[in-house]
Amino acid sequence: MADIGDLVEADSALEQPSWTRAHASTLPASGAWRPSDPPGERQFLRTFVDRTFVLEGGGQLSDVTVAFETWGTLAPDGSNAILLCHALTGDAHAAGRAGPGQPTPGWWDGLIGPGRVLDTDRFFVVCANVLGGCQGTTGPASPRPDRLGVYGAGFPVVTVRDMVRTQARLADALGIGSWAAVVGGSMGGMQVLEWGIMFPERVRLLVPIATCAAATAQQIAYWSTGRRAIALDPAWHGGDYYDAAPGEGPHRGLAVARMISQITFRTDRVFTARFGRDEVEPLSGQFGMWDRFQVERYLEHHGDKLIRRFDANSYLLLTKAMDLHDISRGRGGLTAALGRIQAPVLAVGVSSDTLYPKYQSQELVRVLRSQGGAARYAEIDSPHGHDAFLLELEQVGRLLAGALEEGDSP
Ligand SMILES: CC(=O)SCCNC(=O)CCNC(=O)[C@H](O)C(C)(C)COP(=O)(O)OP(=O)(O)OC[C@H]1O[C@@H](n2cnc3c(N)ncnc32)[C@H](O)[C@@H]1OP(=O)(O)O
Numbered sequence: 552m553a554d555i556g557d558l559v560e561a562d563s564a565l566e567q568p569s570w571t572r573a574h575a576s577t578l579p580a581s582g583a584w585r586p587s588d589p590p591g592e593r594q595f596l597r598t599f600v601d602r603t604f605v606l607e608g609g610g611q612l613s614d615v616t617v618a619f620e621t622w623g624t625l626a627p628d629g630s631n632a633i634l635l636c637h638a639l640t641g642d643a644h645a646a647g648r649a650g651p652g653q654p655t656p657g658w659w660d661g662l663i664g665p666g667r668v669l670d671t672d673r674f675f676v677v678c679a680n681v682l683g684g685c686q687g688t689t690g691p692a693s694p695r696p697d698r699l700g701v702y703g704a705g706f707p708v709v710t711v712r713d714m715v716r717t718q719a720r721l722a723d724a725l726g727i728g729s730w731a732a733v734v735g736g737s738m739g740g741m742q743v744l745e746w747g748i749m750f751p752e753r754v755r756l757l758v759p760i761a762t763c764a765a766a767t768a769q770q771i772a773y774w775s776t777g778r779r780a781i782a783l784d785p786a787w788h789g790g791d792y793y794d795a796a797p798g799e800g801p802h803r804g805l806a807v808a809r810m811i812s813q814i815t816f817r818t819d820r821v822f823t824a825r826f827g828r829d830e831v832e833p834l835s836g837q838f839g840m841w842d843r844f845q846v847e848r849y850l851e852h853h854g855d856k857l858i859r860r861f862d863a864n865s866y867l868l869l870t871k872a873m874d875l876h877d878i879s880r881g882r883g884g885l886t887a888a889l890g891r892i893q894a895p896v897l898a899v900g901v902s903s904d905t906l907y908p909k910y911q912s913q914e915l916v917r918v919l920r921s922q923g924g925a926a927r928y929a930e931i932d933s934p935h936g937h938d939a940f941l942l943e944l945e946q947v948g949r950l951l952a953g954a955l956e957e958g959d960s961p
């Protein structure tokens with residue numbers, strides 16, 4: 552445990568959801584980790600304090616903070632821990648706070664808690680904000696170790712493998728030798744696969760949802776268009792905008808990037824049912840260029856919402872990490888990479904996902920099984936598209952419950 556770095560308790564000065572306040576310059580150092588009170592409170596692990604963390608792409612970091620939340624109680628032998636890996640704009644807050652006060656909704660509320668699928672009377676559930684993110688874990692908006700400003704454009708490119716390596720340090724620090732399950736959707740599913748490949752002996756069940764073994768040309772096309780929108784915003788300033796006055800950051804570019812991605816998260820069918828050709832400003836016979844359809848206003852709303860809770864540089868980094876995701880890189884191909892996995896795999900696709908289409912999950916299972924791996928495909932039947940893993944919680948819960956019953960769990 553000596554080289555793990557300091558675990559620090561939740562600091563009320565950091566009590567905030569926003570990236571703008573996510574990085575206080577000092578974190579209180581403490582000795583050993585102890586559970587937060589109430590459960591669900593954000594906690595921080597400082598790691599790589601002692602040495603340089605060399606990233607897969609050659610960049611370097613030191614003194615990395617990992618923000619995480621936990622629910623439930625860790626068994627004395629550390630055997631009952633489940634790791635949840637979040638998607639692009641998610642964070643460590645997978646479930647609402649269980650203690651007093653107004654619970655803040657989490658992205659998988661309803662699945663986590665006493666008697667729920669991720670039963671906190673039985674499991675110790677952990678979720679950490681990813682490296683490069685903007686909700687407490689070190690990212691571009693974080694102060695540099697020398698305290699001479701924030702990283703900004705100087706933050707190195709990170710990969711999904713780098714994210715997983717920081718999570719492994721967290722597991723070490725918490726005393727978790729192997730996870731009962733590692734579960735996540737989209738970018739979270741990419742982390743799940745890398746966990747199975749990088750640390751095969753440290754996972755006992757893998758549940759990658761709505762994800763892929765390697766980004767396709769179309770996925771790269773979508774995400775890179777969003778990145779271009781951010782880079783074209785003059786307020787982006789090459790990534791160094793953190794001293795801009797409130798409201799003067801690259802929010803226009805980020806909003807457009809979100810509008811583009813929101814289209815890919817949903818479907819033609821649902822957009823047609825929800826918005827059809829309905830207009831916001833009724834067409835009067837004289838067509839105004841900026842008179843809007845309802846779907847335009849909806850996308851604008853989603854752009855506006857994201858800029859209030861997300862950092863443009865993190866959006867660039869994390870979408871790049873997804874595009875760089877390729878489990879076969881440096882491993883002698885897809886079959887060899889998947890051949891490293893020892894844990895049973897439940898790969899879940901979404902029937903209507905056009906961003907990470909279900910054939911990619913099916914292909915994972917086909918290759919795993921061709922090598923004798925214990926892999927199964929299951930499907931979320933939904934009209935909603937990619938976001939179904941966040942919207943169809945009843946189906947997700949049923950699939951997870953089945954996998955946890957069958958898998959190697961306590
Ligand atoms: C529970 C959480 O997600 S916590 C938030 C943290 N975020 C994350 O963790 C990332 C993952 N979460 C997400 O991506 C999303 O929150 C999801 C997928 C879970 C849910 O998506 P939603 O945004 O709720 O879905 P939906 O497509 O129904 O959009 C609803 C919003 O569009 C607005 N809207 C609907 N129609 C229109 C329209 N015609 N014009 C303008 N706005 C509209 C609604 O008023 C609503 O606004 P609100 O969210 O400010 O209340």
Ligand SMILES: N[C@@H](CCO)C(=O)O
Pocket residue numbers: 638639640641736737738816937938941
């Ligand atoms: N809508 C989700 C899914 C992305 O895969 C998010 O914003 O994180």
